[in-house]
Amino acid sequence: MSRYPAMFSRLAGAEQGAFVPFVMVGDPTPAASEAIIEALIDGGADALELGTPFSDPVADGPTIQRAHLRALHAGASFADCLRVVARVRERHPELPIGMLIYGNVPFAIGLDAFYADCAAAGIDSVLLPDVPVRESEEFSAAAARAGIDPVYIAPPSASAQTLDAVAAASRGYVYAVSRAGVTGTERASSTVGLAQSVARLRADAAAPVMLGFGISAPEQVAEAIAAGADGAISGSAVVKIVEAHAPAVLAALSDAGEDCAQYTAAVEAMTAELRDFVSRMKAATHRNRH
Known part of the structure; x- marks a missing residue:
């Protein structure tokens, strides 16, 4: 059973939106990434979006691309990532955990085996950033068989037809992209047109809407909530902090x-x-402060 409905219900009662940080599992090492994940939870994350390292992350900007490479260099495999997630799940049984994984991984493993492995680790949702909703049916069916929520991206300035398809296919939440391009804080998010997109998605009885891409400051979180989103996802800003400290962590690990x-x-x-x-x-998600 997905943990997202209980989270969104709790936050609505408290007049808050959700804040969901993204981080790469295995960056800069699997063990260090587990400590990073615990710090995000301690800081007040309502849910997690966790990345699995992949060699060709086409939807990601330079910051997260480097996180993929650091995790791969550390030898982090998909199985290693699932082991980290399983330990986090054991310590935090109610926390929603989503995974961002490129489509080659489930293709290589086999869809049913892939989603079954995710479910066994305690994952609630899987977002495949390089699988458009028009090609999602096979993935969604396998996810449903395993009890995993499939999450799809609502692109900026998408047609009504695309928004309708994303709304119909997504469970757990809908990932609404705030601007065109790849991930990264090099270009800020934009809430222009977001209210209209959220309204269209909700008209189709979609899952709650989370805004991502370019969310790096509290005021951008507040703007997303004010525009009607149910929460915000921040990735590159989080990964930049990891990147800044990674050399010291790796040097100490190598030395002693x-x-x-x-x-x-x-x-x-x-x-x-x-x-x-x-x-x-997280403090910026309080609706009564806007």
């Missing part, structure tokens, strides 16, 4: 291993900044 004080200090510096960032972004 995970048990040394230098490594512990490097991880703690990174996770402290992440907790602070998430706390500030």
Whole structure:
């Protein structure tokens, strides 16, 4: 059973939107990424969107592309990522966890086996950024068999026909893209036209709408909520914090291993900044402050 409805119901009662950070599992190492995920939760994340490293992440901008490469360099496999998620799930049984995974991964594994593995790890939803909704039927059917919510992207300035299709196919939430292009904070989000898109999606009884791409500051979260979105997803801004601390973490790991004080200090510096960032972004979701 998906955990998203309970989360959105709780937040609506508290007059809040959802704040969902994205981070790459395995970046800069699988163990460090697990500490990062815990810091995001400690900071107040309402749910998680977790990436799985892939060699050709065409929907991502340079910041998240580098996260893919760091995780691959650390040897993080899909199985490693599922093990991290399973441990997080054990500690946080009610937290919605979504995965962003490129379509080659389920193709290589086999759709039914892929979604069954995700369900066994405790994943609630899967977003395939390179699979458009017009090609989604086979994926959605396999997801449904495993009890996984399929999430699809509502592109900016999409036609009414596309929005209707996304609304019909998505479960858990709809990922509404705030602007054209790839992920990244190099270009800010835009809420122009978002209210109309949200209204169209909701007219089709869609799942709650989350705004993503270019969300890097609390005021952008507040704007997304004010425009009618049920929450905001921030990825590149989170990954930039990880990237800034990764050299120190990796250097300490290489020099003396995970048990040394230098490594512990490097991880703690990174996770402290992440907790602070998430706390500030979450505070902007309070509707009564707008």
